[in-house]
Amino acid sequence: MNIHAIRVIYKYEMKRAFNTIGQSFASPILSTVLYFVVFGSAIGSRIDNIHGISYGYFIVPGLMMLAILTQSLSNASFGIFFPRFTGQIFEILSAPVTTFEIVVGYVGAAATKSLIIGLLILITANFFVEIHIAHPLWMVLFLLLTCMSFSLLGFIIGLWAKDFEKLQIVPLLVITPLVFLGGTFYSIDMLPPAWQTVSWFNPVVYLVSGFRWSFFEVSDVNIWLSLMMISVFMLICLSIAWWMIRTGYRLKQ
Amino acid sequence: MQSIVTISNLSKTYEGGFQALKNVSLDIQQGEILALLGPNGAGKTTLISIICGIVNATSGSVMVDGYDNTQDYLITRECIGLVPQELTLGAFEKIWDSMCFSRGLFGKKHDSAYIEKILKDLSLWDKKDAIIMSLSGGMKRRLLIAKALVHEPKILFLDEPTAGVDVELRKDMWVLVERLRESGVTIILTTHYIEEAEAIADRVGVINNGELLLVDEKDALMHKLGKRQLVIELDRPFESTKRFDNYNLELSEDGFAITYTYDPLKDNNGIDGLIKSVQETGLKIIDMHSIKTSLEEIFVNLVKGENSQ
Structure with a gap:
């Protein structure tokens, strides 16, 4: 395996994030703080507890x-889009790297950045509400799978x-829209029955529900179903990304 | 000499239906400098891109150092360095980081000393901490070459390496290419500057409309397809008589010079007889010089001939 290639792609991508630290890390954290202030404190104080959990904590x-x-x-x-756009992608395409190594380098770096942001938000949330995680290992598992x-x-979109x-x-x-309608700010059982039915077709519902379960042991969907859905989704994405690189889809003429 | 790249019946038709390469076959010898000449859109870049793995071939095969470039691409790509035509570089990266990236991408362990050597060879060492976007076009071109060399390739493809660079840098690059060849690197370059091919290539290939018209030793090509001319300048205007009919002379506008085209390979090329005949007419020869057909003229004639068919 070309470990050096994975390392340099990963390092390059991570460096890009740290060069634009405001955009990469400060901006999502600021947005989340604003959500806490508006939804958690201002509006949340007028909303009843959900499943016995305060609204501010429920939305974490x-x-x-x-x-x-x-x-x-x-x-x-x-x-991945930017090197395609500038033409720098020629270097990746002409290098002795496998599809797996390209995916690990790029996706691994993007997932790491998201993981860092997720953890920073968790730390930030701790300033607003007292955090208690019922199943930390499940939380980490869901966090990793989602990232x-x-x-x-x-990567596929890029x-x-x-x-x-x-x-x-x-x-x-x-x-x-899928994220906002996926139960980010509410429990699915708060929706009218028709919208509840529609929600079951939204894959984000399974993610949020499973992740929320790891915090409160309360979920809209069975934890194993959530795990299965996110795993299936990841396998589908992995297959498509592998096919795209392997065939040179929109990379090679 | 042993072949390091063997291209067999390579064809490429792009999605829109444009056929960029038509059944191209070519052997590239280890350690040589091969110049590929051709007008814009002839298929030079497509050929290079297929060998390097950037473009998929429609049919045909490419063997690099005995390995198929699609099945054994991990092995073949390790041997190849590519300098693309466009200045495709990151804008905000430092030169040093960019070099480290390229070396790692090709599976090579980080080697500061080697990177330093390459940067010094290409007069980029002073700029190692400079951001790429701050470099001039010529510097960016040098950096592309440095990046292509940083993984120590056996074969180097230079796609229009001196396009848009000044004469001094072009000459510097020729020296670098010569040095690389001496170190055993096989070099394939495409160029619009035919003087470049004439100056540094061992062999020359001419591509037009996706077809490889010919590949030959540069000197043999110039010998076979080139011609020699003798220009004789006179003290008075020349008046042709029957004795000069066999020479097929060209007369200058003012009549003070005649041009004789001859075959240098023939023992009896007629020069001796022509000079005697001129002197016998009472004309005084003021000056004489011979002109050798340049590679450019050979190339233009070849491409023109192909296009008119």
Whole structure:
């Protein structure tokens, strides 16, 4: 295995994040703080407890997921799209690197950045509410699976997009609505029955629910179903990313 | 000499239907400098890109150092360095970091001393901490060459390496290419500057409309397809008579010079007889010089001939 190649791709991508620390880390944390202030403190104080949990605390896993999903997508998609856009991708294509090594380098870096953001948000949330995690290992597992699977999805978008508009269109028009309608700020059983039925088709519901369970032992969906859904989603993304690199889809003419 | 790259019946048709390469076969010898000449859109870059793995071939095969470049791509790519035509470099990276990235990408362990040597060879050492976007076009071109060499390739592809660079840098690059060849690196370069091919290539290939028209030793090519001309300048205007009919002379506008085209390979090339005949007419020869057909003229004639077919 070309460990040196994985290392330099990973290092390059991580360095890019630390060179733009404000955009990469400060901005998502600030957004989350604002969510806490507005939804947790201002509005949350007027909302009843959900499943016996204060609203401010209830939204912590959802807010972490919101930041992780959006950051995984944007980091991974930009990471591979930019060298395609500038033509620098020739270096990767002409190097002795396998599909696996390319994916590990780019997706691994994007997932690491998201993981750091997720943990920073958890630390930030601790200033607003007292955090108690019921199942820390499950939390870490869900966090890792989510970071990796959505970074894979971002990587796919970065390979697929032909221009900057397309790079933004999937996260903005598809992923953001799915995240907001995925139970980030509420429990699915708070929705009218028809919308509850629609929600079961939203993959983000399973993520947020499973992640929330690791905090409070309260979930909308069975934990094993959540785990299965995120694993299946990750395998699908992995297969598509592998196929794209292997065939040179939108990389090689 | 042993072949290091063997291209067999290589064809490429792009999605839009444009056929960039038509059944190209070529052997590249180990340690040589091969110049690929051709007009824009001839297929030079496509050929290089297929060998390096950037473009997929429609049909045909490429063997590099005995390995198939699609099945054994991990082995073949290790041997190859590529300097692309475009200045495709990161904007905000430092030169040093960019070099380390390239070396690592090719599976080589970090080696500060080697990177330093390459940067010094290409007069980039003073700029090692400079951000790439602050470099001039010529410096960026040097950096691309440095990046292509940093993993110690056996074969180096230079796609228009001196396009847009000044004469001094171009000459520097020729020296570098010669030095690389001496160290055993096989070099394949595409160029628009035919003087470049004439100055440094061992063999020359001409591509037009996706077809390889010919590949030959540069000197043999110039010998076979080139011609020699003798220009004789006179003290008075020349007036042709029957005795000069066999020489097929060209007369200058003012009539004071005649040009005789001859075959230098022939024992009896007619020069002696022509000079005698001129002197017998009472004309005084003021000056004489011979002109050798340049590679550029050979190239233009070849491409023109191909296009008119």
